[in-house]
Amino acid sequence: MQPLTGFRDFLPVACAERNYIFAKWREVARRYGFVEYDGPLLEELDLYKKKSGDEIVRQLYEFVDKGERAVALRPEMTPTLARIIAANHRNFRKPLKWFSIPQVFRYERPQRGRLREHFQLNCDIIGEPSAEADAELIALAIDVVRGFGFSANDFVVRISDREFWTELLKIEAVPSERWEDILQTIDKSEREPRTKTRERLGGLAGPVFEILEKGGESAKLNRIIDSLRARGLSDFATVDVGIVRGLAYYTGVVFEVFDRAGKFRAIAGGGRYDQLIAQLSDNAVSLPALGFAIGDVVLGEMIHENPSALGELEASVRSDRSIEIYGVIAKEERRAVALAVIQQLRDQGYRLDYPMSPTKVPRQFQTAEQLGAQTAILFGDEWPNVAVKKLASGEQQLVPHEELVAHLVAHR
Numbered sequence: 001m002q003p004l005t006g007f008r009d010f011l012p013v014a015c016a017e018r019n020y021i022f023a024k025w026r027e028v029a030r031r032y033g034f035v036e037y038d039g040p041l042l043e044e045l046d047l048y049k050k051k052s053g054d055e056i057v058r059q060l061y062e063f064v065d066k067g068e069r070a071v072a073l074r075p076e077m078t079p080t081l082a083r084i085i086a087a088n089h090r091n092f093r094k095p096l097k098w099f100s101i102p103q104v105f106r107y108e109r110p111q112r113g114r115l116r117e118h119f120q121l122n123c124d125i126i127g128e129p130s131a132e133a134d135a136e137l138i139a140l141a142i143d144v145v146r147g148f149g150f151s152a153n154d155f156v157v158r159i160s161d162r163e164f165w166t167e168l169l170k171i172e173a174v175p176s177e178r179w180e181d182i183l184q185t186i187d188k189s190e191r192e193p194r195t196k197t198r199e200r201l202g203g204l205a206g207p208v209f210e211i212l213e214k215g216g217e218s219a220k221l222n223r224i225i226d227s228l229r230a231r232g233l234s235d236f237a238t239v240d241v242g243i244v245r246g247l248a249y250y251t252g253v254v255f256e257v258f259d260r261a262g263k264f265r266a267i268a269g270g271g272r273y274d275q276l277i278a279q280l281s282d283n284a285v286s287l288p289a290l291g292f293a294i295g296d297v298v299l300g301e302m303i304h305e306n307p308s309a310l311g312e313l314e315a316s317v318r319s320d321r322s323i324e325i326y327g328v329i330a331k332e333e334r335r336a337v338a339l340a341v342i343q344q345l346r347d348q349g350y351r352l353d354y355p356m357s358p359t360k361v362p363r364q365f366q367t368a369e370q371l372g373a374q375t376a377i378l379f380g381d382e383w384p385n386v387a388v389k390k391l392a393s394g395e396q397q398l399v400p401h402e403e404l405v406a407h408l409v410a411h412r
């Protein structure tokens with residue numbers, strides 16, 4: 001039997017790759033002072049019906065549980081975070097900088113860069129209205145991608161402000177119930193034939209195309225770019241009104257990260273959602289908020305196509321999977337003393353393996369190399385000495401067993 005379409009098994013190499021990605025995500029988020037949180041995989045269906053927007057609602061894994069509750073697997077983390085913040089914000093000093101690495105589920109058509117489950121790093125800032133927060137978040141998004149060895153030649157953050165579009169909709173007196181549909185159409189326009197966009201926008205097509213061609217500028221976006229420039233990161237960012245974002249709750253500055261060559265789907269995306277927490281708490285709590293998520297699928301594809309990023313990933317996978325020492329049991333009657341020494345070394349934090357059943361010595365050395373061990377320790381005729389062999393050079397030394405731990409620690 002195979003996993004379901006769009007779902008992945010993580011065999012050890014894939015799992016080590018995932019560990020590498022998660023470790024880098026955590027490291028960079030912590031550099032920016034973000035702390036980790038988590039939430040449930042399953043939420044009330046209403047949480048998404050109310051707030052994520054039609055596109056995501058169409059993609060929900062939803063069902064009725066045994067208690068007759070309508071529930072859904074989380075398709076994204078932001079509604080969960082907004083719910084948690086609405087309920088708990090009083091216990092925390094603002095602004096909050098929180099991150100999480102959820103697995104999320106969307107019933108999409110599986111294709112390159114899009115599966116039915118993926119992991120995302122989510123980073124959100126709660127309770128900070130200033131444009132510096134938008135810049136801080138975008139700088140973090142840049143540094144997360146840079147952390148994998150990519151440069152300004154490889155990727156770019158396209159920054160926009162939904163207000164360019166909502167201002168137009170106000171001027172054109174478009175009824176608010178049509179806004180989401182129109183914003184989605186503009187969001188998709190880059191990937192759709194012009195005639196299709198024109199048809200869907202009707203009378204709005206003219207002014208929309210005009211804004212797309214002319215581009216936009218605002219004091220807010222200038223402040224963000226200035227802040228990125230002060231950090232030496234402005235080469236990684238550009239203002240681009242074509243970015244609207246597909247999710248319904250965004251209210252202001254939005255951004256997406258793309259590879260420069262335009263080969264892949266969006267690597268990451270996010271923006272401001274200043275009303276969401278209020279909406280989820282029936283206006284009891286109003287807090288400005290902004291965040292982004294970067295997924296593991298497109299990022300993984302990009303790493304695999306970039307030789308230097310791949311080199312780093314492979315080195316990490318090798319060390320994630322390898323042991324340091326292999327205990328060669330050359331004589332079965334030494335098994336008990338070998339286990340005593342092995343236990344001591346494991347207590348010291350060494351990664352160590354040994355054969356669990358009698359095995360020919362050359363075979364044990366082969367296994368040691370396959371497992372990536374640098375050192376073999378041999379329990380055989382030399383006892384009470386142990387032969388310590390460096391596998392790369394073949395160099396061997398006899399060490400009295402009671403000095404072995406000290407010897408290995410000294411030569412680590």
Ligand code: HAM
Binds near residue numbers: 118
């Ligand atoms: P999103 O743009 O829907 O945003 O997803 C963020 C990233 O997740 C995308 O750029 C993409 O790399 C990845 N992604 C999305 N769908 C899939 C899929 N089906 N397969 C593989 N990867 C995928 C959000 O989810 C927002 N909640 C982000 C956010 C956080 N906004 C504020 N805070």
